[in-house]
Amino acid sequence: MKIDSKGLVTGKALYTDDLANNKNYLTIKLLRSPHASGKILEIDTKIAKKVPGVENIFTYLDVPQSKFTLAGQSFPEPSPYDRKILDEYVRYVGDPVAIIAAIDEKTALKAMKLIKVKYEIFEPVLDFENAIDNKNLVHREKAHLNHDISYDNKRNIASQYFQERGDVSCALRESHIILERTYYTQPQIHAMMETYRTSASIDIHGRLDIISSTQVPFHVKRHLARALEISPSKIKVSKPCVGGGFGGKQTCVSEIYPAFVTLKTGKPSKIVFSRKEANVYSTNRHPMRITVKIGANEDGKINGIDLNVLSNTGAYGEHASTVTPLVAFKTFPLYSTIPMRINAQIVYTNTMVSGAFRGYGATQGTFAMESALNELATALNMDPIDLRLKNLQGDIVKCIEKGKELFEWDKRKKEVSIYPNKTLGVGMAVTMQGSGIPEVDTATAMIKLNDSGEFTLYIGVTDMGQGVDTILAQMASEVLETSMDNIIVQRIDTDISPYDPGAYASSGTYVTGNAVILACNKLLEKINIFSRKYNISPKDYKKIGELSIGYCAQEQLIERATWGGNTSPPPHIAGFAQVEVDNLTGECKVLEFLSVVDCGTVINPALAKVQVEGGTVQGIGLALYEDVIFGKKGNPLNDTLMQYKIPARKDIEKLSVHFIDNYEKTGPFGAKSLGEVVINTPAPAIFEGIYQCTKKRLRKLPITPEKILLG
Incomplete structure (x- = not known):
């Protein structure tokens, strides 16, 4: 609870x-x-x-x-x-x-x-594909920059990014088959x-x-x-x-x-x-155009992957230089032995500002990469699972193999028609994220024993409903061998709370959790010394608390610790979707979505399960429903929840979650992050399921009934 x-x-x-x-x-x-x-x-x-x-x-x-x-x-x-x-x-x-x-x-x-x-x-710049070198400038004056992000306001470029691992051009030349596809992701609120x-x-x-x-x-x-x-x-x-x-x-x-x-x-x-x-009038997910070029052999071995990305930051550059690189950061490591390259440009337009959104670029990158992998499997006449198992290594393989079994993949992919006008299809995708930002994120935790025998935990990370206060209280109670009722989590106040970068980058459990464990262990050591000095049981916290601030001792038992590492262990998910398409109306329903998750040790199974379910629903919304539509003059046309459709409970059928037993040695009690990775797989898995039903590749999200009918 x-x-x-x-x-x-x-x-x-x-x-x-x-x-x-x-x-x-x-x-x-x-x-x-x-x-x-x-x-x-x-x-x-x-x-x-x-x-x-x-x-x-x-x-x-x-x-x-x-x-x-x-x-x-x-x-x-x-x-x-x-x-x-x-x-x-x-x-x-x-x-x-x-x-x-x-x-x-x-x-x-x-x-x-x-x-x-x-x-x-x-005249506004509304089409992000025509923003670069447009005669109309979004920003006439140059911004102040703390880093070289290849900014060029005279070309409507907020940032640019390039990374290459291995010789991609050579790898593509040596491939038997080259598949090149372009995908579009939309604004999402x-x-x-x-x-x-x-x-x-x-x-x-x-x-x-x-x-x-x-x-x-x-x-x-x-x-x-x-x-x-x-x-x-x-x-x-x-x-x-x-x-x-x-x-x-x-x-x-x-x-x-x-x-x-x-x-x-x-x-x-x-x-x-x-x-x-x-x-x-706030921020939305960065819309992107992502072109994926994959070179492979006839047996399915991938030789090289080339990504070309155009991202729309909107009117201002919040998160412009950091969201788009995650298209690569959270896809390249999955295919760790394959030469890969990304060339990205992030442009200004006169549209709503883009910013941080759960998944933070990995969502867009996963949709493009995993959809291209599914298309490659079709071109090679291979099962999408077999293609991935041939090219992936590590913990993600466990997720795929377990998901194949639980989802009854081989059986379901043969199911085609359930009614004269309805067709079934299946699709799958894999993804990863991170656990905080290595060598950047640092958290401090402070804990003190009160005279009542309760502990007050001071943290700076923000609970925004995801339950991080509960998770950190669990960790503190575990180290101190006391009940969670005995842990008071202090509300965030910059005058009182120790510094923490906040709730983002999937850092709460991993980064702040490590700090909490360090602080509690230091306090426990001090408590043990104090208890020996006064011949008190080290678990009699009430007596120790009373005595420590009394006239005899006058020694407040309080400790703090800071943790900031160079590690960011990735959580993994293999997602499996079964969809139903009505061939008369174009309506698509997700009948079941299975997420097989590796997040290390699951600290709180109930909270973890609802995190996966909630992220899956947001991913379904991205795939099928959500889009900010602008008029010819840049005015938003669907600015209320009556017009901008997010999935309701009636839209969601069966959600299944399975956690892989794993232990992350750098994580608190073996845990990795979970909050963001959960949103990434629905869109590409549903995209593939719709193709299996319709034989149409609808590469621009969301995939609405109109698009399904009109192709």
């Missing part, structure tokens, strides 16, 4: 809006650009400011001019510093133009309608239950007190300091319960606006994104 489950199911858990719900808080709304590209020539707020209850309205003329990035990444961030709080240039439909602070939402919206803006409208929201106030010491629904509180603090041009020591960020993130809250979407308003007015303020704003 999760340690916060009682509060969640009874509705007593406190979220950001619960902690900023009194009438003293100013409500913030954002006037947004109706144009995809343009320049503000005039902005008149005089009449709007006279609306009773309006505190103030701010434009680009009122804000600091420092450029920054909102990507929640460790300093120095690889993302370009290419945005301001407000800018005279607008770069996508929804780009903020003015910040309205009022006594309530009704007043703010009334004032918003009275703001008059005159724009010089530019996070659709978390709790939208983006932040509150700000001034504490008794004159510091900004920020409460936010975020995955990265320490990065938020750094970004705010740079954007507001104040010292980080003047800012405190805390995180209450978070109603989901999936990577969206690794970008600091909402925090800057209440922080700025409160700093200017001295009054507490808050912003709550509407569902429309959260859907299409």
Whole structure:
């Protein structure tokens, strides 16, 4: 059971809006650009400011001019510093133009309608395949860069990446068969239950007190300091319960606006994104075009793989330089002995900003790579499983072999028709991810024994619903040989909590878990010394706690530890799908999806199972339903959940999960990560299943009934 489950199911858990719900808080709304590209020539707020209850309205003329990035990444961030709080240039439909602070939402919206803006409208760059060297520029000024990411704003290029292992050109020349295919992945929104929201106030010491629904509180603090041009020591960020993130809250979407308003007015303020704003005025998954060229022999031995990638970062470059390389980082290691090459370009367009999303580039890369492998198997008249077993090594092979058995692959692939108009098909795919970012991610944990005999665990990683607080409490209780009820997990507060990069890159269990174990072992050693000194049982924590801070000892028993390694052991999954296609309507149903998972030791089987199931459903959404559609002028056309379809429970049939027994020697209690890898295999497995039903290769996601019917 999760340690916060009682509060969640009874509705007593406190979220950001619960902690900023009194009438003293100013409500913030954002006037947004109706144009995809343009320049503000005039902005008149005089009449709007006279609306009773309006505190103030701010434009680009009122804000600091420092450029920054909102990507929640460790300093120095690889993302370009290419945005301001407000800018005279607008770069996508929804780009903020003015910040309205009022006594309530009704007043703010009334004032918003009275703001008059005159724009010089530019021709937008909407098609990312035509962005490079387009005569229209998304960014006229060069961004500040901390790293060489091959940035070139004069060509609409935010970043470029190249990597080659072995001689790919030679390998392709020596191949008997060369298969070249191009795949497209679409924008995908996070659709978390709790939208983006932040509150700000001034504490008794004159510091900004920020409460936010975020995955990265320490990065938020750094970004705010740079954007507001104040010292980080003047800012405190805390995180209450978070109603989901999936990577969206690794970008600091909402925090800057209440922080700025409160700093200017001295009054507490808050912003709550509407569902429309959260859907299409925040960030989405990077759309990509990926061309895969594979050279192989007639027996199925793969000689070389060449990837050519074009990625759309949208209007700003958050995560531009880091998402796309994972197309290679999380596919190349699977085929460790095969020469491979990636050439990638990440471009600016006047569309919604792309950012971090569960899977972080590996999802797009897995769809293209695994779909191409399935197509190669067809070309060679081989079973897709046999093709992979011929070319893969290591723990992923165990997943494939077990999945073949559990899924009854040989039997199911022969099943074709169940009704006159319905056809069955099967498909499979494999994937891997990582466990934190090696030589970058570092976590610190601190634990103390209280006089009550309970322990307080201080961590900086963010629980956003995935259950990391529970996992880390389990680890602490295991080392200290006490019950989980005896472990108090402290809420994240940048003043109190030890530094942690946050909840992303599948780092919580692996990176922070290792830090927790180190800290608890150090504390246990100190407890044992103390107990011998005072002749107390080392497990009588109540007595030890009372005595340690009493007049006899005056010795608080507290320890901390930091862990940051050069390892990132990959979890693996083999995914198997059985789909049903209605040949009359084009409707596709996933009748069963089996995930066979290697994540090392499973720390909490119940949480692990729902992680796999949840990620699988998101992957099914990517494959069949979800897409952000833009109009001819760059305006989003499906900006609500009535129009943007995510899978509902009725859309999901049978989900099966099996864990491979494995032990990772570098991991906490043998564990590896799990949170991201689970989303990667559904799209390519379903893609193959649909082909088996229809004999159509639909290489552009999502695969809708219209595409199935029209081919």
